[in-house]
Amino acid sequence: MAYNFFPKTEDEILNKLGSKFPAQNLSDIVSVFSVLKTEFKALETPINIDLKKPSMVNVSRALQGDITIPKLKSQAKTKKINMKFGNGSSGNRGTANRGNIFEQQFATALIEWHKGKPVADAKILAAIKDLDKTYNIRKSKKFKVELEAGANTKRPLVFGSKIVLDNPKGQGKDVGKTVTDITLELDSGPVYLSLKLGGTTTFFNVGVKTILTKAEIQKEEITNSNGLKLLNLFGIDPVTFCRIFNGTLGTGYSQQNVQYNSLMMKELLETGVGHGYHIIHKLSGKVVSKSMNKQKMQKSTKVGSLTTYYGGKTGRGKRIDMEFASPLYKFKINIRDTQGGDGYPTRMMCDFSYV
Secondary structure, three states: OOEEEOOOOHHHHHHHHOOOOOHHHHHHHHHHHHHHHHHOOOOOOOEEEEOOOOOEEEEOHHHEOOEOHHHHHHHHOOOOOEEEEOOOOOOOOOHHHHHHHHHHHHHHHHHHHHOOOOOOOHHHHHHHHHHHHHHOOOOOOOEEEEEOHHHOOOOOEEEOOOEEEOOOOOEOOEOHHHHOOEEEEEOOEEEEEEEEEOOOEEEEEEEOOOOOOHHHHHHOOOOOHHHHHHHHHHOOOHHHHHHHHHOOOOOOEEEOOOOOOHHHHHHHHHHHHOEOEEEEEEEOOEEEEEEEOHHHHHHHOOOOOOEEEEOOOOOOOOEEEEEEEOOOEEEEEEEEOOOOOOOOOOEEEEEEEEO
16 A cells, blocks of 8 residues: 545545544544645645555645644644655645645735734745835735636747747736736736745746657657757757667766857747746745846846756756856756656756846
8 A cells, every 4th residue: 555545625534544543543634634724725635644554644745844744743733643744656746736825825915914914924924025115015005916826827939030938918028917826906007926936946847749759859860940949049969869868878968168049048038037027936934025027037037158967967867957047047947858758858947046
């Protein structure tokens, strides 16, 4: 057996475990579930259980950083069970759920703050105060908070004379409507909040499966014009690229000061980062609040030298990593299989961290 029981209600726990687990263990599990569902309503399955382990419960990793095991034990008043963070065996990684929880927390805190009620999380309160300073929220007669994270608007690559990301809800590089997770309606107009979570997060995540195809990679001959254009933008050697994903190169290597197309790179990054929104980024110990206007977009995407890692940092992975920096961000673009399939590339992701 494994951690493959993901209860959605207290009744499910009682019905499934009532005849199998000791009474006190069962009571502890129900109490833990109740505490988590009360505090994190957006997470459908906060715990997972191995039916052969009545004394151990996995708490979803989606909650790691938002609650500690000692705090949970204290709140639930457990006596018999132990707990650890884990996602179980269903593949329920919880990243999207964790993001949704933060978005709901921030939206709720913003509404409560506007009503004059206290905001318990000092980091979130500091970010709200920064928003107020930037957009004069308190002075606005109009105040409406719309949670829009569920939209998950896709921004695929568009190939022409340049390579750009699509902006389906906006025009040009003004991407506020497209990337918003929470829209704040004020007298002065909408404020689009893009919420980020954790140390490793992305500006864009796009599919490349139909551009850099498995069939062409296996033949070690990229003929798709868009695929070649994408590789040429980054200065990636097509044959080496194919051999990395075919596993025929042996150990990969790194290449510094790669000659890339700087004009096309800037255009790709500017459409990926965009402007016309405000970043709210929850990191360990703080919540970053930062407006992204046109000037900051341009500064963010003014990048320098590029280092390429064929095979990733270890040289043994089926991936290509490219690292470079601007005055505001450190970027890593990677091309890899993100679906845990056959190892051939499915997506291109642009991760960032702060300089």
